[in-house]
Amino acid sequence: MMNGGYEDENEGNNSDNDVEPILTIEPWMLQGLEGPDDDDIFAKKIQRVALDGEEHIYFNSADASNILGVPLTMRNIDDKLIWPHTKHNHFSVKTAYHFITVQDSVSGVTTSSTPAFWQKIWRLKLPQHIKNFFWRLCHGILPTRDNLVRRGLSVITDCPRCFTSQESICHIMLGCSWAQMIWLISPLGYFPPLSSDAAFFDWLVDRIMCDSPDVVIWIALICWTIWTGRNALIFQDKMYSPQESVLKAQSLFMEIQDSSTSPGCTQSHSLRIPRSREAYRWQCPSRHHYKMNTDVAKISDVEWSIGVVIRSDQGHLFMTGIKTILALDEVAVAEALGIRWGLQIAQQCHVSKLKVETDCEVVVNSFNAASATDLSLVSDIMADCRSIGAELESFSLRHIYRESNHVAHFVAKQLYHFAPCIWFDAFPISVLNLVNSDVLT
Template sequence: MWLNAGDRNTKYFHRKASQRKEHNSIRRLKDNGGGWHFEEHEIVHILNSHFQDIFSASTLENVEEKGAIWRVGNGSRIHIWEYRWLPYNTCGRVLSERLPNNSCSLVSNLIDHDTHLWDKEIFCSMFLPVEATEILSIPLSWSNMEDKLIWPLEKHNNFSVRSAYHFIHENCMRLLASASTCGISWYKIWCLSVSPKAVWLHSPLGFHPAVNSVDEFYDWLFDRLAKENLEILGWIVVVCWEICFCRNELVFSATHYLPMTLASHAYNFLVEFHSSNPKPNVISVSRIVKWKPPLGSHFKLNVDAARFSVSEWTLGIAIRNSIGQLMLSAAPRISAPPDPTLAEALALRWGLQLATHLGFQEIEVETDCLSLVNIWNDGSNASTLHLIMQDCKNLSHSFQHFQLGHTCRDGNRLAHYIVKDYHNPVSVICFDSFPNSVLSIVQDDVLGSDL
């Protein structure tokens, strides 16, 4: 009785069923030509050939050249047309044709090193408009930092053998994979609200009969995975599992099932599964986060960033004293890539620079970007973001007291409002005269604080 009800008593079933005690093994393997092999010596041969091809391929020798990219520092080591240095371009290289009379060869020739900005005057004649926009959106460091070859396939842009292996493997498989199977994520299937045993059947490790029509079925299945919602995908998985079950009943018990009976079983199974596994009712308790004034003689800097266009961001900056009085509000417009965390870092850099120019010595900084605070504390990033964060740390050393912390959106709503309200074509900086809408939020924050 227990084995028959094994699906309802999973622990007991796994413990008692002898076939579940077997070690995991590869029972079949597909070669590069699409043929299946079931013999052990054939499987071993395919595995050996596969790894020999990967580690003896010519791509291994220039994997650094193909996968790595240059992070722009002062630009003195990067050749404009020879190196990969465009971070948001597929190939990473400049595609604009080099004119015969062009004497610029290094990226440093494109930078105004006095202002630490790109020299826009020479861009129009050198690059296509799309590439010029992309280059202008690359933030430059305010310090004279060296260019660095980074590995963009890792989160912190540091090279790892693991990601290099995947890079080589994906390049090899990309030539073999058909358009119908590219980009299919099995994670999406495992997230379906159906029985795990039904999903396991259709995973890459499941049982697949060697029939001629299996490729056509997979083409159809992968197309559905890319287009249908999770509810429809759940129905597809359960129906396929029922088809396999009926096939086994026909082979081993000579029991025939009509298509309507199969569909009815699938429907009842899914309804019963959903009724036995209801989604938990999550009760969300909203916690009101208020702006808190800084301590003593400290000043508080709140920063935020919002995207204005494809390559432009508006930064929100607000500085208040310990009684909640607004000292400065700013909404500079900058060119930056489509990276929210990087834009938040640029807002932090702008805010610290303004606070330095105003002569503030003790400052507390708040942002609603938690990843920015984590990166500040971690400091192991090699990307362009690291350059900006290094500028921020250099600026922080000019204060007698500096503190960076995270707050929720409600605690940062003034900077957020400035970012949204000042969506103007030009940058706006106010020192003593502020819009009434801004002053209204300042007053609300003071009334809601502990002052």
């Protein structure tokens, strides 16, 4: 027992972060992995060892984390080939052509990219000066300190904010802890852990080509506020907090939406700034139902925390849970795993009527639009959720604004050091205060 809760025993491989993962192997797993040369690349990746009379295969820590971070479905389904360059992992000639053109680029995005790529940038509903900035960012020609050195100037190359790394485009936008905080508290809620300009440009191309215009606009606005914040620090000695920078980006986004007069213009619900106070409020479920809210938070390059909160039709706490998992660098995958874990808990607690809410629209869309052509991990996990939900007397899943999901967000972000733990009583005071605030509002 711990603070009125119990530790979750169903952790599997994902809970043993202190032990180097060693996987038992079958003969077929080694086929094709060993070359004639002792310096074969695979020999550097793996090492066969004997343990308790069985042959095992040892992966280095990074590879092992990536392997263990691939979630498995609860259902017994066949393996399948996937195409990793689309959202739904389904092959298309368009994305194959895009992939080839990107690979031909020497240093990230260059003028050799497809015309369609640049058209997407110029068609974004952004102020012209931000479009110009985004164009320069995609070309990799922002006057960062490392770019200035390449142009022959003698300048200090350290990041002017954290002084821990050379000021490259990737470091400014993703590597600096100040920039990372901006990404995390923005409506996007994540940042990719990349360490090179080339990797950053590849990620940027994928987002521009594959994501909705609203998502791309948010990426552009976040990068813009990071860049202008950097310039304010260097040239005006002004220090803006991450919260101030996100508020600036939100203000710009609302101005863009207000000025949009296109008849067919729609907004992504997960990124739109809600106008009415009602949209922010958590609401009790209907009589005899329970409501479950889930959220996730990234706590390291490969580790996420999952927060689950279940409340009664009176708004009283029934259960709070926290757990950490290894997962891919995709927030939607982590969010889907959070919903699945919460459903498993609810099922074990014999909850028969359940309404589930999440602030991740991607998983809700995947749940509602099950498609045989969607081969993504999110689709597989949400199929598990549909299977669990079908066993309940009443079940629904819907999208809400992040402000309505603040209790689950707090649990995921602030209580991960308790993980794994589930409370049914003696709840943390901080959680009780937030829940009571929802009921009284």
